[in-house]
Amino acid sequence: MTDPVFTPWLIPSDDFALYDALALLRASFQFMDARIDPPSSIHRLTVEGMREHCKDGGEIWAIGRPLLACMFLTPKPDCLYLGKLAVQEELRGQGICRTLVDHAASRATELGLPALELETRVELTENHRVFSRLGFTILNTGSHEGYNRPTDFLLRKPISLSADS
Template sequence: MMDIRPYDPARDDLAEIVALVHRAFAEYRGVLKPESGALSETVESLAKRLEKNRLFLAEEVGKFRGAVFATRKGDAVYLDRLSVDPEARGRGIAKRLIEVVERHARETGAVRVTLGVRLALSQNISFFQRLGFVETGRQAHAGFYAPTSMDMEKRFIQ
């Protein structure tokens, strides 16, 4: 049975979460320009992220299957580093993690969830669109002149 829950520093090993993030983003190594920052995450960088971010985990029989960060930014919660173990894909874990972030956003008074997705990842863009996210803009990473990522949001009905 899959358990979706907040990170608990008393029981959750950041090294295991880093390994999950690396497995989830490994397929993009050499594909994305610039390379995804997820591939350079460390225990120290995740610990720093946790100072200002919430982390939600998908756990199954003691093994992390998914993770996502949620950061309050103004009237929004920013969804970041959505990671699903390649061995567990196709089982709705990403959707469930996004739903948890949406619930967290509503509970904390946010009016929308925002995220960034690489333009090269058309399947990911389509996935977010199916969940109700719409494009709000495009950005170019440092050193690039053309856009490399898309900003998306999902607003809540007031």
């Protein structure tokens, strides 16, 4: 998508758009409530927590004004962690998620990080398919505290850091 409306923009930590991003995330993640165990951490997310994420070196990117989509990025030593990606339900399937993931890959390259990583719940098979199509593969499984079964998958997408990519 080359339309400026679909160009990712960085939400500053003091921007009112954080409230819009939180509302979008909660609406987008609501379908999970009846499907995942344990419950999503989205229920504990606050605007103040989002501000702290930004102040601690994380980034929150959005598409659209008003917000159509958003994602959190967190630099780690060996990857850029992509979290809390949300696209308005009526706009899914139009390449907005791909635009965000491509932007995350560009940010990883700018930061000299060789990969993107994300986690998705075991039960959310549609997410597994989407991220597989976007070049992610399952690296391993994890379990939330108190669970003796896998509750999430860690997915990774290598990023080429060469100048000719």
